Amino acid sequence: MDLEERVTELERRLAELVQAAPAAPAPPVAQADFWALDALKARHPVTEEADGAVLFTGAVRVPTGHRYEWQYGLPVGTVLDDDWSEAATSFAALGHPVRLTLLREVLGGLRTAAELAALDGVGTTGQVYHHLRQLTGAGWLHSPERGRYEIPAGRVVPLLVVLTAARPMT
16 A cells, blocks of 8 residues: 555544544533622522512722722612613713713822812813712712812712723623
8 A cells, every 4th residue: 555545544544533433522611700690699589470689789999099898789670660760860970071080080089179170181170160060969979078079988889880881891
């Protein structure tokens, strides 16, 4: 048998072996670690009788070094039955790029209206005060003393959740 015939015979035998071999099990599909979701479903199952719940939670350290832990949840029926238009003011306050910039800078440690007004791209001092009033009126900021602003502790994680939810899903 010459070399070409031997190679042809080996290829044929290899093809037979591949066909006869049992299929290798597929590698396990990586499952996402849904520990928070699993705990929520254990407490509020989704069944024919129960609609489940919505939960957001976070444990964070922000650039100033402050730490916040927060958890909030509601039965899905409560959320669906609520008047969603009541959320419009809160969403509207977040719906302006300058306001989001101001919130990020306050979370990062800038506290006074003067510090915020000195940022590039936020507009005039009057415009900054307008944005600060909108954010304060919607509860995203509060002013513990005149001219100083901070994000209320109970709004830090919700703000980060809203920003996370607004990111494109990849």
